[in-house]
Amino acid sequence: MPAIDERHQEVIKKIKLVMKDISKNITVERMPVLDVPKIGYDNTIWSEEKRMLTIGSKKVQVSPDSIKKIPTFSQYLVMANAVRKLLDEEMESTIRGMYYATLSTVGDDKIKQKFWNSQENSDDAIKAVELLTGVPREEFSVTSKPKGMISGPITLRVGGDVIDCSLGSRATSQLIPTNIRDLEIIDVKADFIMVVEKDTVLNNIRKSGFIQKYNAILLTGSGEPDRATRMMVKTLNEVWKKPVVIFTDADPWGLGIALRYKIGSESLSYDSDRLVTPDAKVLGMMFSDIYEYNIPEVARLPATEEDISRATDMKKKPWLNDKKWQKELSLFLQRKEKCELDAFFKHGFRYLAETYIPEKLRHAGLL
Template sequence: MAKSDKKIIKNFEEEARNVISAFEANKNPKITLPKRGLSNVYFDKKENMIKLGNKKQTRTFFNVSQAKKFMQMFLLAAEVKKLIKDDVTTSIRDLFYRTKHTIGDTKENTFDDQSESDPIIEDIEVAFDALREELHLFASSRGSLVGNITIEDAGDTINCRKLGSGGWAIPSICEDDIIKFKKSEAKFVLFIEKDAVWRRFNEDKFWKKHNCIILHGQGVPPRGVRRLLRRFMDELKLPIYVLVDNDPWGLYIYSVIKQGSINLAYESVRMAVPKAKFIGLSSFDKEKYKLPNAVTIKLSDADKKRIKEILKYPWFQKPKWQKELTHMLKEDVKLELEALSSKKIQFISETYVPDKIKKKDWLE
């Protein structure tokens, strides 16, 4: 049993004992947990990440509006405890089905929809200070990886230098009891927004020439990819470069990787990658690399609105970022990674990224 397994079971049992004691003493059982809403989220400037504040909420059993949630929390926690004891993992959808049933002779279901069980899982995460993965739960997996590293995955040793065109499919649970880093020569990690562009870098053996690890998460990276990036930063002390489209969506992806997300602020402590560097595309790249007008895309009204919002985010207040974003608005265009192919198909892997890294031409 992993260390986190023991800790979680211990905490579950302690909380359960408290509730039982309250019942026995004819008191109203209660659980106290951190508030998860926007009202309790802040940007920690020093650590450079979005965090959950100190506000708490209390959920009591003898309360018409809270009794169901109270029951659901214990129902899910009991099932999670079984998962941990049996040493199996499952999906949050599966957990919903496992725990969904009609109560006694009533017509009332424990849950009607997964949209009811998912937030309770998040409640359990914050209440017990455990990542979803530590609760043996997984979300969807996406993305793949190749490069100069050997990884142990569930007991198998995987040489990521020998994985052909496909690569290692990054699993959704990348905690260190399952995924272990073995021998690695890599000097940096390159995260690429799109799988198609990742394929370009792999086909050109960029990771071999530049001694690194390359990975993608098919758009907004799923939890497994984010956790892996964080662990590369923490455990291997590698610089993490993020390569995304020059549009609000690309900026969002970079931002989720670096600062964490507002919705899941309580995870930042273990999922955010505060040292991640934005390597491009930059709104200055059009001039810098003399890209033709035909490969630019005019900003939509929604894009402009989004950029103006991003300009106000506390984590984009550095002068360099303000300059970058203001320039994007002024140019009135966005650029996709594929726009670089107008010069040469391998321009992005042979020239653009090596040039950016060499010149330290990135934003943080």
């Protein structure tokens, strides 16, 4: 497809431009500098207008002028070159593949070390290439293992095949491919989209006939959602105008996952425009639901120290100063108890899909 090739050409051109600037600086005896937008809390800005987290203007300067940055600098360049090669050869790769493709050792016989300490380093370098070129890695064919799943009345074109996800939707779900080039949404017949945290919960709900009964699409990121899953949710909401509801566990981790979909994350704040669905509704599971739905004490879990510090942290975030969230977090910090969606099975295997969720949806005005 010419358009995609053109997109690739753009990435190649941008990488070449980076290389050119560096070589120019060297030619005139200046230490080259890469200005990489800074990732993290202190460069994350809550945009009231967009209702999502966006990246600020802070930059990290990566230059071989400092001894600590020499390895980082060369890692970024090596990775950029590897991406360019990948595109030149019209191939695609996972992030792990990129790690292997660039494996090497540095130094002489006396002091020899690995070019990458671990795959984490190379993942960081890939991120840097994204930031430098301003192109997300899916668009230069570097992807991760798919783990998002979708089930319900939606028709996709994956590669060349048309897949109707409602077929067999009582038994299976369709994996969401991570390489978005391979994916096209052909038709959506559902009334709304329901995102759950885990595939186990999704399976339970699907089995109950929820999809058919409420004409819904079930979707999960299997924990932390990958980018393709987030983009899928966003597209369904904003392009196909389907309301999105989110159910996650009643713990800080689950709440974090729900917020990834709704407002974005600090680590991917530079890509929020493509990933975040501000109109998504986080319906459950609220901390207050633990008590309102009488989850028996045996099914509640005591909060760990990590949970507490996470929740305390979240409570301070300016984008969570909404009264409702503050109240929920305060409740959690006070009771120090958490609960998984699976805990509803204690009330019976169909309780979650046939009582709790419909009640929540009705309350939100979706049913």
